[in-house]
Amino acid sequence: MPKSSSPTPSATSSVDKAAVSQRIPVVQIATPSTKIHVREQKGVFQRLRQHSNTLLIAIFFLIPFINYQGRQAILFDVTEQQFFFFNITLWPQDFTVLAWFFMAAAFALFFVTVYWGRVWCGFLCPQTAWTFIYMWVEAKVEGNHHHRAALDKAPWSLSKVRKRVTKHAVWIVFALLTGCGFIGYFMPARELYVDIFSMSSGFWTGTWVWFFAVCTYLNAGWMREMMCLHCCPYSRFQAVMFDANTKTVSYDATRGESRGPRKRSQTTELGDCVDCNLCVDVCPTGIDIRNGLQYECINCGACVDACNQTMEKFGYAPNLISFTSENALKGQPKTSLLSLKSLGYASALLIMIVLIISDLSHLSHIQLNVIRDRQTLYRQVGIDQVENSYQLKIRNKTQQMAFYQISISNDDPQKQTLQIVTDSLIAIKPAEQLDYPLTLSGRLSDRTSDSTQQTVQFKVTQIQSLDNPTPTEPANEISQTSRFFWP
Template sequence: MTDRIDARLIDTINHHQPVRITPAQAGGPIHTRSFFGRWRTARLIGTGGLLLLFFGTAWLNWNGRQAVLWDLAGRKFHIFGATYWPQDFILLSALLIIAAFGLFFITVLAGRVWCGYACPQSVWTWMFMWAEKVSEGDRGQRIKLDAAPWSLQKLIRRGAKHLLWLAISLATATAFVGYFTPVRELTSDLLSLEPGLGAAFWLACFTLATYINAGWLREQICLHMCPYSRFQSVMIDSDTLTVAYDSARGENRGPRRKDSLPRETGLGDCIDCTVCVQVCPTGIDIRDGLQLNCIGCGACADACDSIMDKMGYARGLVRYTSERALAGGRTRWLRPRLLGYAGVLLVMIGALIWALAERPLLSLNVTRDRGLYTRTVDGDIENSYSLKIINKAQDSRRLLITLENPGAFHLQGPRALTLQPGEIRDVLLSVSLPASTRLTEVAPLRFKVVDADDPDNQVQTQSTFLVPQAL
């Protein structure tokens, strides 16, 4: 135990105060206590919306198909009325970059509020903790159950907990895989115990991953595997809102009668009840100051407010505040770094919206035949090409194939075609050049596909035309 004692504990020894090891320092399982409060309510509303979005969106239909579906076999991604193809993955990259900058902005503004309120690891951990409470009871009952010898009652309670965990994990895996394969067919096959081999494999993988991460690893993911906790400390500043303990008001801490006033006892407002530690999902003591392990969930603030209410003291001994405000100053909301992130974020969001609005509904890829060239019976030079055309629109399109600035070139092959919504068509054609035309060895050539009903909907692709050197 000696190697677990840190500088704070040594200080408490020197001041003849009781030595306490937090659950995180003890290294055992963390059993959290039930609590209520405004931050818990806010988290329940927020996570409830996110869970509804995650579990419900896959079940929405749009024009006879699943509204949101990543069709890996068809290499296309449906989002309501839009269909995206591998050529559009640059938009996904832009979306991920925007999400990263959004996280930076939130971190500078309010610390690790993402971790405490919206991170899937935290959300599912809270759900698994609820399952623990339902099956094994509140904190004190779970601690006693851990220490009790194995019995039929303990086996039933533990079995019920793990069954709930597995049920949540399987529901999570089904919802997730349902975004990559039609969720109605997947659920029907699962209920009839006839899922395909591929679907069964991925369901098992994601069920196991959810069960292990939210049930067994929990806070260890946040503390040791997630990189965000490591770099978030360099992003916050003295004006960042974090969950903090007001030591100037709380110290010296100590127990006292409910009707006693702090000034009469020579103590601060903190009664040292450790409820703030008991509700912490990562098992830390917020009174030790800003820590790497704090996920900013506000559980300790809710717990402390409830104790302050019972004691008749003002709320806010533990609260969301900034280091500057704790020191007696005023939090600065308009500061260069925060404004910089906000500005970049707005520009990138605007650029993404513009890119989505201006995204061409046609895709064209041109591949020249591997051969050099051929000569026709008339002596003309001919190159062969393969055009892959994709109709990204949600309705059929009549398309025209032309050459941009054809000059002496002649296009031979299909010139008009109709593509159904989402259809991919491979078109073989050739381009010829009269033998009398003199060109260099390689000539640029640009193919163009135009929507006959909407000329503004067009796409062009550059290629080359090979001719003999002596021509």
């Protein structure tokens, strides 16, 4: 499909009527310095977008305030290198689960794109949500799009200064809240908000909060559509996932052309498009959807609501601009619902889900590392006794106090010649790593071979309590092999 540069919202005054009547597209160039004053629009899709954006923002801010068993339910603790997700604790070695999760989310997005195009960008993307929030504040303070455009051209006055200061003050406060909301996923959120707004936070905490606040302020307040047009990688490759049945915001040129203005009661041979230019005025990226599919379109549906509003006023059928597919516009029947692309993305998504479930089901709640005493291979005690020393690093990866029993074994339990000299029952606090010294002892008279080395397996098993060494259900244990040296 043809693509063109993004037109400016002032396209009505610059459209060549002769070119329109001849169905010649008028290409209009929007420079980066052009500010788009988006016209406010109401309608079905805008209500859906507002509700989805509100839900997204509410979830973003509220999740860090959810507690679970006395702890923030979802927390990336960078200092302790832990990720808490309700009753699951992930450590750096478990982060493959997060990798599978993000890959699954990507394939889920690709799968939806095959059927509904860039609908993510219009209804769920954080960039869209925050941009529309900032645009809503701007409209409440400075007025509608006509008033905002006039205010830009007006000379500086007390009224203009007041409006601009008010707008940017609200923007900065919301940006600061956003910075707190984001950092609240990496440190306790309740203390964070108090520290930031009471100006008692530490240097690095305040630095990171203000860094993300400044990014939000510049991104949603100033860059806006430039992020979608020039920075977002998804906008560049999303069209590769489209096929003839993908539903995108499209203009029915067969029905709409030749376009042109007319009175409501006037009989005309023109198409249904009355050339009101509302579809351009309400577009947050400033494009004219009548020029065909363009990568700048974020599928927010604002032009659909605007066009349907005009069609209703003129007594025409709705959906001159609508969410539809290329085949539907051509009047061709829909092909198979499952294409090779959708099957491929669905298969990849299923594989990622299986990997996530598999990793979570095999997630160990104990971490064990056995380190031998490297300075002394063995100690001979008396005539018949030999001892080896070890350092066991045992980590309790759960969020509760846990009790463990340490045991040893070799390939033939009937010929077990080694014994643990130190205490084998231990308690470890939540998320704590215990460095536990342990000594093994063996009798030379019980030695089963002439080899100077013997393989020994250390096993750590979670038990009910120190007074009740019964293994927990389901069993939770881990083991690691090492060597015992004889003279």
